[in-house]
Amino acid sequence: MxxxxxxxxxxxxxxxxxxxxxxxxxxxxxxxxxxxxxxxxxxxxxxxxxxxxxxxxxxxxxxxxxxxxxxxxxxxxxxxxxxxxxxxxxxxxxxxxxxxxxxxxxxxxxxxxxxxxxxxxxxxxxxxxxxxxxxxxxxxxxxxxxxxxxxxxxxxxxxxxxxxxxxxxxxVEQQGRGILATRLHADGRHNDLLYVDGGPSTTGTVGKLRMKGREVFRHAVTNLAAVMTESLGIAGIDAGDVDWVVPHQANARILDATARKLGLAPEKVVVTVDQHANTSAASVPLALDVAVRDGRVKQGDIVVLEAMGGGFTWGAAVIRI
CATH class of the missing domain: 3.40.47.10 (Thiolase/Chalcone synthase)
Known part of the structure; x- marks a missing residue:
């Protein structure tokens, strides 16, 4: 394949x-x-x-x-x-x-x-x-x-x-390396919870970020746990077989809550939010690179990537490195 x-x-x-x-x-x-x-x-x-x-x-x-x-x-x-x-x-x-x-x-x-x-x-x-x-x-x-x-x-x-x-x-063969599954979602009804108050066709300005943090937190934990479960199901991988989760680095409390909801050990979650804060679309590949270069993530490992952002949009990918 x-x-x-x-x-x-x-x-x-x-x-x-x-x-x-x-x-x-x-x-x-x-x-x-x-x-x-x-x-x-x-x-x-x-x-x-x-x-x-x-x-x-x-x-x-x-x-x-x-x-x-x-x-x-x-x-x-x-x-x-x-x-x-x-x-x-x-x-x-x-x-x-x-x-x-x-x-x-x-x-x-x-x-x-x-x-x-x-x-x-x-x-x-x-x-x-x-x-x-x-x-x-x-x-x-x-x-x-x-x-x-x-x-x-x-x-x-x-x-x-x-x-x-x-x-x-x-x-590659069935058990070979590569992207095993991806799953994406979006729900535009939640625009007002996380957005930028500007744009070329509305204000003609770049605008500034606005967020209702408590509501975003609640949606993030539910949506991320669900999409990770979905993507693992598509890949035919049990949660217990996952070596590492590389999540969007938004908030340490979201990372902890999502891991608990899935029954994942905290030591399997790559965390860089303490050093880099939330770098939006950069946070997942940035955290992945950190974990690859320090030797945690190795060839053959099963890694799950996940993120949720404004829109709302959210998704996950399962990769055999």
Missing amino acids: IRSVLTGTGSALPVRRVSNAELAAQVDTSDEWIVERTGIRFRHLAGPDETTATLGADAARAAIAAAGLSAQDIDLIVLATATPDQTFPATATKVQAMLGIDDCVAFDVAAVCSGFLYAVQVADSMLRTQVHRRALVIGAETFSRILDWEDRTTCVLFGDGAGAIVLESRE
């Missing part, structure tokens, strides 16, 4: 690392308040010369190198972001140019924090047709650009960064 096999991971973070204490000097908050409610201790914030595209390109270079490839080996780029460099063209095309790729298919996917999962399914579908051979799937964000820095309930939650993976179309 033909599967999309993950052959490399990479990530990139802005130079500036900001602690809760530094934020508390600017916003009416405290390290204790942030840690207790979110588990976040640090986040990285992009400087003037750091953009979604530059971070995405850096993560892509690391993933390509880890896969033992050159940029010219890539013939598909799918980039997930809610904070593109420009309204158009797609940030993926800017990354393509930065990587020195003369010609390939390159486009963006917009599904906020679930964007990387959406991008994975899109790339997987295209690779299985074998029209494309190797894909870069990137999640990259500069969420600091759309935060209201006077709203202490939201500005402390987010950070900037990028993560990337290389997927390669390969013929």
